[in-house]
């Protein structure tokens with residue numbers, strides 16, 4: 001069986017998607033041949049004019065310490081190509097028996113644009129968080145034959161086996177399968193996969209430039225590793241609550257991998273790819289029981305790797321943070337989300353006080369671990385004053401970097417249900433992350449929200465005396481643009 005994965009990534013959005021990497025490893029173990037079509041390093045024509053936009057990101061503009069070279073230097077000599085034509089070329093050369101697409105809501109339209117254009121005789125299966133949330137929408141696509149809901153490990157292996165043996169595959173759990181007449185068989189979901197039986201993610205499938213990891217002015221090699229799945233919390237902007245409901249009866253929603261398995265994989269990734277910098281993609285890294293963290297510490301310490309992870313303030317204890325530090329943790333991100341406690345508790349359903357956040361910060365900081373924060377703006381009921389409470393809290397905590405996003409009501413999230421938002425515009429296109437301000441959920445104008453996203457880090461890093469100057473840049477005039485750039489450059493020299 002030949003399987004061609006499709007990773008529909010924005011140009012230069014680097015990082016190896018763990019979903020594809022695990023599925024690829026499993027399929028190879030079963031003796032299948034696997035290839036990848038990945039748009040991350042296919043320089044599109046628009047790069048010439050929109051260079052700056054590509055690297056600006058959605059959480060912007062982050063202010064980083066400069067490194068000796070950047071990802072842009074690594075792609076400098078790459079030719080401009082037509083990604084759609086490259087996709088067809090890959091299909092014609094590899095002649096897959098199955099095309100396997102992995103998508104989130106944010107890249108679903110982008111993926112479908114390509115899928116609708118290609119010519120292939122093999123079936124197309126689409127999996128990932130978006131098809132899990134909106135399977136009806138995905139299976140209704142003419143070009144899509146099969147949709148995978150939830151975890152793909154069991155379903156994809158079974159599907160390949162059936163296609164390989166030319167057997168009926170309409171009955172496979174976790175899959176919705178469309179037949180030639182358009183009739184869809186909707187199968188039940190299966191129990192969650194045992195994370196201890198997972199193979200080491202297959203990074204060899206990906207362009208090695210995915211491993212570029214700048215950190216604090218240096219450059220390392222590495223990518224994501226996920227040692228647990230699920231989250232016990234029900235934050236209103238997150239999709240975990242709806243996923244929990246969809247997979248009721250499939251097993252414990254929050255699960256972690258035994259340290260021995262994680263350690264074996266990290267060791268393998270270090271040996272095979274020279275990875276020494278990891279980002280644990282777990283929703284909340286410190287949620288694991290203390291004895292499991294101790295085992296991880298015992299195994300990771302001698303490996304001398306460095307890593308970053310995300311933590312919830314209410315899981316932070318001095319003992320756990322010390323263990324993380326001994327493991328090699330050099331960076332932690334904490335979700336503040338809003339500096340206004342009322343909004344945090346009542347709009348976002350994060351039952352965490354400012355005091356808890358401050359305490360967590362002090363513990364992490366006193367262990368000499370770099371802290372970055374996650375912040376949301378454009379929240380229901382939010383005013384400009386509330387956004388400044390978030391900025392002030394970050395300032396008080398001396399956050400070393402702040403990621404700022406305009407809240408995006410993903411389908412199925414509590415916020416999307418309560419505020420009856422539509423993630424598609426009137427032309428049926430999914431609202432891009434970059435246009436999240438158009439949801440207009442806060443008491444500010446969408447424009448003000450967008451300007452605050454852009455200036456958030458300037459307010460955070462620069463002294464308050466400069467705030468009136470920053471405020472003057474909150475408009476799109478040429479003069480304001482120039483001052484904005486000057487202030488950003490200045491800020492990057494003082495981080």
Ligand code: B12
Nearest residue numbers: 017018019100101102104105106127128148151152239281
């Ligand atoms: C690590 C992570 C990231 C990483 C890496 C993402 C990547 N390229 O893989 C980074 C930091 C880059 C990231 C960025 C973003 N992320 Co993120 N991220 C996650 C996180 C925490 C884990 C994802 C993961 O790897 N899980 C483990 C793997 C094994 O699971 P998986 O990818 O779901 O794959 C399994 C199944 O879905 C299925 N499957 C997947 N693909 C396929 C394909 C086929 C053919 C089949 C059969 C099955 C299948 O099988 C896999 C194995 O079981 C999730 C939260 C979560 N708990 O899932 C959020 C999550 C995916 N991210 C989310 C969001 C919103 C974002 C951002 C938009 C954030 C932002 N504001 O900018 C960006 C967008 C990035 C982009 N390029 O578009 C949302 C997505 C919501 C949505 N509806 O799309 C999630 C669900 C968080 C949440 N709870 O709301 N993210």
